[in-house]
Amino acid sequence: MTAVRSGPPPLPVARLASEKAGTRDTGANAMQVYTPPLRDMRFVLHELHGSAELSTLKGLEEVTPDLIDAVLEEAGKFVTEVLAPLNQSGDLEGCTYENGVVRTPKGFKEAYKAFCEGGWNGIACDPQYGGQGLPASLNKLVEEMLCSGNLAFGICPGLTHGAYEALKNHASHELKDRFLPKMVDGVWSGSMCLTEPHCGTDLGLVRTKAEPQGDGSYKVTGNKIFISAGEHDMAENIIHLVLARLPDAPKGIKGISLFLVPKFLPREDGSVGPRNGVTCTGIEHKMGIHGSSTCQMSFDEATGWLVGEPHKGMRAMFSMMNSERLSVGTQGLGLGEAAYQAAVAYAKERLQGRSLSGAKHPDKPADPIIVHPDVRRTLMTMRAYNEGCRALAGWVARALDLMEHAEDAQERQRAEDFTALMTPIVKALFTDLGFEATSMGMQVYGGHGYIRDHGMEQYVRDARIAMIYEGTNGVQALDLVGRKLPAHMGRYLRSFFHPVLNYMDAKLDDENLGPLITPLSKAFGALQLATAHIAEKGLKDPEEAGAAATQYLRLFGMVALGYMWVRMAEVAFEKRVSNPDDAAFYEAKIATARFFMEKLLPDVAALWGSIKAGKASMMALDEAMF
Amino acid sequence: MTAVRSGPPPLPVARLASEKAGTRDTGANAMQVYTPPLRDMRFVLHELHGSAELSTLKGLEEVTPDLIDAVLEEAGKFVTEVLAPLNQSGDLEGCTYENGVVRTPKGFKEAYKAFCEGGWNGIACDPQYGGQGLPASLNKLVEEMLCSGNLAFGICPGLTHGAYEALKNHASHELKDRFLPKMVDGVWSGSMCLTEPHCGTDLGLVRTKAEPQGDGSYKVTGNKIFISAGEHDMAENIIHLVLARLPDAPKGIKGISLFLVPKFLPREDGSVGPRNGVTCTGIEHKMGIHGSSTCQMSFDEATGWLVGEPHKGMRAMFSMMNSERLSVGTQGLGLGEAAYQAAVAYAKERLQGRSLSGAKHPDKPADPIIVHPDVRRTLMTMRAYNEGCRALAGWVARALDLMEHAEDAQERQRAEDFTALMTPIVKALFTDLGFEATSMGMQVYGGHGYIRDHGMEQYVRDARIAMIYEGTNGVQALDLVGRKLPAHMGRYLRSFFHPVLNYMDAKLDDENLGPLITPLSKAFGALQLATAHIAEKGLKDPEEAGAAATQYLRLFGMVALGYMWVRMAEVAFEKRVSNPDDAAFYEAKIATARFFMEKLLPDVAALWGSIKAGKASMMALDEAMF
Structure with a gap:
């Protein structure tokens, strides 16, 4: 048993590190605001994906919802108290290089020490090597907070974890015993x-x-x-x-x-x-x-x-890369969330213009810009993507837990199929949307987002790398159409298609859900057509599959988010009645679900329209004419 | 008569400044590549928009195609020899501030002197104040080159020109005589x-x-x-x-x-x-x-x-702002073009993987990445946007020239209507697409695009501001739906709708153009529906117009680009026969037109799908729930 898992919260260490690092005094404008979205995380984990079932899995018997909540809360504290205060100063100072030595920005070393001492480095690692053995379902949420608070810091432990996965799955017992314990504790x-x-x-x-x-x-x-x-x-x-x-x-x-x-x-x-x-x-x-x-x-x-x-080596490296690819997707989500929170805060505070439906705050010189439809559209878009991605990440994380802990071999296989299928989607979709969200956040800030002070432009700059590393998003799309679709005669695909089709069949006549199922069903139809297009055309001509890949991945991702939104709405419709004290939260879920279906999901029409035109016009131009 | 307009080209000055600035020796990696796209500029100006007619306008009698070509060529030389070499070093060094004094980066001062001495500052200004009186049709292309080569440098003369416009149109004779000559020559x-x-x-x-x-x-x-x-x-x-x-x-x-x-x-x-x-x-x-x-x-x-x-004051300021808004649109195009050229160069040089249709260069360790469909898709997208925007900018610039020089009052009015309508579209569409293009260029480079050396990440950072300043793109969209659509009972709108409708009617049965007219006509139908939606719903509830604004502007812009692409294809179909020596250029135009219609224009379906859903889901959420 370790500190995080059962002992007292590691707060003293965290606080101490924060004070030692002294970053609140560096003079950098600590204008980034970030509050761990614990309520939404609990919704995803407990209410949407039923975390109570986790403790029925072998090796996760102790993982109760209460434990999960305690860990989430502590992680949130660590991020806000230790890591987030170093984000802007770390960006400003950067790493420095001299004669083979690399120095991280002021405070990073102390924060890392606190991170390891708090047990955070090994929370998802095997207890056999000193890890806490907590489920991926929980770890992904902790990762998201790390990325929101300080992506640059989070990269190092993320890579340690990737290396841990590769060694654990492929190295000899001798190497594992010699290296893993030190990597799990982060030393x-x-x-x-x-x-x-x-x-x-x-x-x-x-x-x-x-x-x-x-x-x-x-x-x-x-x-x-x-x-x-x-x-x-x-x-x-x-x-x-x-x-x-x-x-x-x-x-x-x-x-x-x-x-x-x-x-x-x-x-x-x-x-x-x-x-x-x-x-x-x-x-x-x-x-x-x-x-x-x-x-x-x-x-x-x-x-x-x-x-x-x-x-x-590639097989072993892929253990590491698959783990990393999911984590990089989480980076997109983490920065999208941080940008959303900052944009909301600014939109509520910045007074500019009057509501088109009449002054909302006649006592003030102007209304806060959140009254303007275009600002709302921007915030709702960010929100719908972030919450949708968090829900989808939760579904994939649950599959990771089943892969590892389910007793039934078939169940493990289904989970593995699903993870293999969704890994490129999570990596590319989340990082594309994360970058878009940071750019939208900047747009809400206007000129104040382009200057360094508010920290918004850092989010944009930080988010951009996630579309590139661990395989560019174009490579993810090729992985999806070239490897994952054809694998085992489409077996991976069925791990997504079947639950979605069954769900739509079951809920189509539901009074509340019907209006959301209709657009989902239309979008799913486009996904089926696009899948058939790639399967048929791509079989004869791999360039046809390559030509469709990026847009197909986005289309797939939008349908997956759409499915998550209907599922979330379903929970919200039930809970707003059974849990009236929290009705506002559930009403917001339902409103955001409607926004996603009505305003964002129509994108699939464009994607399918473009995909079905095929490769001809894309490949026509002679290379010399570029 | 001045140097640019008739005298010898201002090259000696330019070369001198370049040497004085000495930026090729600063140690910055001068890895950005940029060649002024003169062939395409001549296509837009002469072949698409018929520059020969410019000299029939009063005050532009001397503006022959030959003069235009000479100015374009000299401008291109000035940009590549003087300004572009200062772009990366200028970014690295930045401006510095000390005790009220601002110093521009090394070389900027000398480059500005050469710019003014070469007569470039006043090329589009009134000869009455020492300007060269060259048409906007030409000036916009010179501006584009400036932005491609060194946006940070170009901002200052751009603002001088905006101030010139405001003063010329609104200041007293006394102020004009006292200030304009010095502002025209750039001192x-x-x-x-x-x-x-x-x-x-x-x-x-x-x-x-x-x-x-x-x-x-x-x-x-x-x-x-x-x-x-x-x-x-x-x-x-x-x-x-x-x-x-x-x-x-x-x-x-x-x-x-x-x-x-x-x-x-x-x-x-x-x-x-x-x-x-x-x-x-x-x-x-x-x-x-x-x-x-x-x-x-x-x-x-x-x-x-x-x-x-x-x-x-706002009326006077709008003279300046409208001029600036078109110029900011040009910034998006300029950076999109620079990013495209760099991405093409990299895609042809970087060897990675094999073509999906079999090795294209079996003698090399791998094929250049331009063989990969997803890289092609990216480059074609950038190209189709850039060339489409250049054509549209040319159409708007022609209207600026007619506003200024046409003898017929009705013609001047039509040109003014059209400019008023298109200004927010050019500003927002071009800067959105320009930012997207720079980000796409980075994606082609992969990790090499994220590091400083190649200069690609600078384009991304530089391009982002253009979506914000001179009125955020959201403000442009509100200008379009709130001011421009309803103005004079839709008269502005007719300045675009009528020529497009007439053209589609005339060319629908054209053997070559028919297949391009069909998707344009479908997209135009979506634009008509969206326009009616905004007119009807927005009249009752201004928030409905505001809710649709951003997506409507994009839809409008895509249709405008589609129209430009069909027009360009029309010219190319004719010229590939009449000018067979240049057939490859025209074939590339036709291929890119097809790509735009098939692969990009389908976006309008998504935009209209989203617009027609209205404001409800966007405005439903209680402010406190954000």
Whole structure:
């Protein structure tokens, strides 16, 4: 049992770190406002996805709704008291590089220490390695808060968790026992070394080499770029997972192996030993996430160990990437939520113009801009996307928990199918919408959003990377149409289509839900047509599938959000009666559901219209004419 | 006659300035690539909008296609040789503020001198004040190049031109004679002082005061913020146009007057005299346009003169704002074009993966990413928007020329109607699409677009402001539905609807154009329905018009671009036969027209679907529930 799971809340540590970091005194305008949306998180977890069932799963017996609420609350406190105050100052100061050493912004080191000491680094990790074994359903919400409060900070533990997943699923027992406990408690962090100067998406081109040393170890040599948290001053050691080629490797993607390469070679007693042959040769100057170092890494005969089988590095890396892709989706949601909250606060406070239906506050020199329909449209759009994404993330997180904990093999398989299908959608849809939401938030602020002070422009800059890293959103779309749709004769797809079809059939005649089911059903029809289009045309000509991919992913995502909104409305219709004290909350859910169906879901008509036109006009132009 | 209009090209000056500025040596990675799209500009000006007719207009007799081409070419050289090399270094260095003094980045001062000496500052100004009297049709294209090459630089002359327009149309002869010649040659620049800390959109709240001094002058006192080029070191003097209230002013927007307040009071001989009571008290730290100062200005009994009539300041200011709004639209286009060119260059050079239809370059380790359908889709989208916007800008610019030079009063009126209608559309549509294009360009670059080196992230940051300043895009949409649609019983609207309807009727049976007319006609139908919806519902309830505004503007803009694309295709179908040497150019136009109609125009279905749902779900939520 650990502090978070049963002991007293880790507040003293958190408060102390906050004071030590002293960031409230840095002079940066602490104008970002963020309150963890605990009420909505509880709605998603308990009321929509029935968290009470979690404790029926093996290994999650102690995970009661009360425990969940306590953890959420503590996480929220940690974020608002320790991490959020460092967000703007961290952006302003950025990471610095000098002679191979990377320093994170003032306060980050202390905050990281508090983060680890509070047990937050391992909340979703296996108790066998010192983790708290809390469900993904809960962890995803904690992640969202981290991203809202301080994305740049959250990237490092996010990568540690990805590396943890890859090692846990593919490394030898010896490597796991040696490295995982330190990574779970956060004393050692992780990194993911894939990209090289000449290759990012196409990892078959990787040139980094690994020479076996005859003692089970390897010497790894090569250059990597864009390595987030590849070097920093927050952890005692950094465990790099590195893609490289063995001497006898086949060409291309089938000749890539995965290696564990620590910054410091650990001694038998677990303490850090001599420096390994890996150095950071520089960091990037980026549009955003300034508080997270993006490193150029040089491996010069660095000692490493093989993770998984030779030449099967991509399989092992995908464990890490799939986990990361869901987390990157959460980054989009987290920033969308932070931008929404800031925009709402500004829209209620900023007085400008009068309501078109007559002055709402005649006592003031002008009405708050939230009275203007276009501001409302913007806020409602952000809200509908954020809450929809949170609900969808909850559904996927539940599948992650079932994959891990369900006793029935079929149930585990269905959950795995669903997760595989939804991973590219969550990554691309959430990050596209997150970026759009931050830009909408800036628009509500007007000129005040473009200047640094309010912190809104930081959200826009920070959000933009999430559409790119862990596979660009275009790559996600190709993964969806090229791998996930055809897999097992469409079996993955059925893990989404069947529950949605069954639900629509069951609820079509429901007095309350009928008016929401009608547009959902229309949108679902477009999704079916688009799916058939890709299946038929794409079978003959893969470029047709590629041409449709991005818009198909968006269409799929909009239908998934639409389904979540009807499901949320269903709960809200019931609860506004059974829980009248909270009726306003449920009325807002119903109003937002209607907004989504009426004002946003019509997008699917455009997407399908564009998809069905096929690739011809897209591919017609001669390359030389661009 | 001036250098640009007839003399030798101003190249020597330009080259000198470039060398003086020395920016190629600053160490900034000069990775942005930009080539003025002269071929497409000539297409728009000569082939699409028939520039030969310009010389039939009074005052434009000398404006032959040859002259136009020479000016375009010289402008392109000036931009690529002098301004573009300062774009990345200017962003990196930014403007600095110290004790009321603002310094522009290294090289800007010399570049501005060369710009003025080359006659570029006054190319579209009245020869009566030393301008070159060149048509707007040409000037808009020169502006586009400036924005592509160095937006931050271009903002200052853009504001001078706006101030010139306001003074020319509203100031007394005395003020005009005293100030305009210096503003036309650029020795004195202009600024536009509207916003105050508590008011931007709602200028009725302006608090700055102006006290008459009995000698025809006024003492102006108050604080302004967000004043672009309000203080800088490039010009000898800065002429501020300031909104303020006279002592007897009625409350609100009807009590605002416009004043000319120079930084230095000019002497009788035209030289600058004593410093006036206006100081810059700070500059903003912004997301982008770092090379352009955004100033906090303090007016403390500063001497000024009334421009136009008392309390009619908004009318005068709108002369300036309308000119500026079209220019800001051009900023979106300029950055969209720069981003497109950079993305194309990268997509042709970056090798990653293999074409889905089989390796295109088996000799290389991978194919260039331009072979991938999703990259193509992205590039085609950028291209279709950019070229469509350039064509539409050309149509509006032609109307500006007719407003100014047509002899027939009815023709002038029609042109004025059309300009009034299209101004908010150009401003909002072009800047929305420009921002989207820069973000798409970044996506093509992947991680390499997010880091500073390639200059792509600068385009994204720079483009974002254009959606905000000179009236947010939401304000533009309200201008369209609230002012422009109902004006004179829909007369403005007819200036667009009639030519489009007539054209579609005439060309529907055209073998080549028919397939493009069909989707245009469908989209136009949605525009008619949306217009009727707003007219009917909005008449009863202005909030209904406000709720539809933003999506209506986008719908309108997409139809306008669609019309331009059919018109361009018409020219291309003819010219590929009559001018076979350039057939590839025309084939590309036709291919891009098809892409626009098939892949982008379907958006109107979604927009109309959303508009027709009305305001209900948007306004339902209680304010407290946000």
